[in-house]
Amino acid sequence: MLRIIKSFSKRIFRSIFKRRDSIKIGFYGPPNSGKTSLANRICKDWTGEEIGVVSRVPHETRQVQFKERVEIKYKGKTLTFKMIDTPGIATKIDYEDFIKYGIKKDDAKKRAKEATQGIIDSIKWLDDMDAVIVVLDASENPYSQVNITILGNLVARKIPILIAANKTDLKKADVKKIESAFPEYEIVGISAKEGHNLDEFYEAMFRLGKQI
Amino acid sequence: MKDKKLRGLSLQVLPFSEVKDMTISERVNKILTLVLGNKIVILHGRLRAEEEARLIEDTMVLVDHVRDFKGIELAVIEPDLRDKNLFVKMKHGIAKRLVGDNTALTVIGPASVIKEIKRDPRKIELFLD
Numbered sequence: 518m519l520r521i522i523k524s525f526s527k528r529i530f531r532s533i534f535k536r537r538d539s540i541k542i543g544f545y546g547p548p549n550s551g552k553t554s555l556a557n558r559i560c561k562d563w564t565g566e567e568i569g570v571v572s573r574v575p576h577e578t579r580q581v582q583f584k585e586r587v588e589i590k591y592k593g594k595t596l597t598f599k600m601i602d603t604p605g606i607a608t609k610i611d612y613e614d615f616i617k618y619g620i621k622k623d624d625a626k627k628r629a630k631e632a633t634q635g636i637i638d639s640i641k642w643l644d645d646m647d648a649v650i651v652v653l654d655a656s657e658n659p660y661s662q663v664n665i666t667i668l669g670n671l672v673a674r675k676i677p678i679l680i681a682a683n684k685t686d687l688k689k690a691d692v693k694k695i696e697s698a699f700p701e702y703e704i705v706g707i708s709a710k711e712g713h714n715l716d717e718f719y720e721a722m723f724r725l726g727k728q729i
Numbered sequence: 730m731k732d733k734k735l736r737g738l739s740l741q742v743l744p745f746s747e748v749k750d751m752t753i754s755e756r757v758n759k760i761l762t763l764v765l766g767n768k769i770v771i772l773h774g775r776l777r778a779e780e781e782a783r784l785i786e787d788t789m790v791l792v793d794h795v796r797d798f799k800g801i802e803l804a805v806i807e808p809d810l811r812d813k814n815l816f817v818k819m820k821h822g823i824a825k826r827l828v829g830d831n832t833a834l835t836v837i838g839p840a841s842v843i844k845e846i847k848r849d850p851r852k853i854e855l856f857l858d
Contacts, residue, residue: 608785609800609840611790633789640782660802660848666785669778698850 540598546652547663548575548605551683555652555709556602563589568602574618576603576632591719596726604635606663643670647729648677655682656689659698677728679721680704686711745774755805758785776806802843806853807833810851
């Protein structure tokens, strides 16, 4: 009985504490969807410094990156959270794909090894998230199994989700296709690179924060 | 350019009953053992979300340790219920709870054999290497 009371009060305390100080918002998605570009854009807008390096070569982010405290102030409201930018999740890694981008064989092999570990870390971190922004490339087919697996795992863990349909600056971008693939989630079309539609995105982030 | 020809394709149908009572580890291990044998596995049913995540994690460990193994391609084919009415959706949901998701098919193959799986709600295309 005492154990039940203890666990109940611990849960209540943790939920109050979580709401006030340590909301963890993760950035998830397949490689090269623009997770770090978006994380950088938010960090630069609100803290003045970036979180990581971006590149056209897939798996540039191979380690989970953090920004301990990001505070977004918007229309009189404040959202404070710990930002967690994760390596892109994929089902295959081939070092030869990196060689095509001009990377030397040994470096490509090293990059592949780090990328596999990065994917494992991203999946392990899922359990620690309070909310997740799933960043998808709006110019790619949304029906990939990786996208479905990421969303399925978040739903199974009851983690609130916001989908950022990124790269709307590209001609091929089709936000409607993402909306039709995942009608049950809130989706905001943005361009992290060009800074398009970020006002709507920040409003959606506040709605996401309320769901925690 | 070297002329590559497909020498053969090995498909392994895995009835859900064969993996139903296995633990997550056993189930993922069974699938990956078949995939490492260069087989394309067609699982009758679908893995749970956490099993799919575990499959990706274990695949990455193998990519790191098994020479020439590049990973997997994975796709789930399910009936498209988006245009169906509520009754049909409910019937499907109840059947799923009672007897498991037998209406889905999961295709898992080595990335060295399946170059890409393209899918949309109505079709699935396997591009072989």
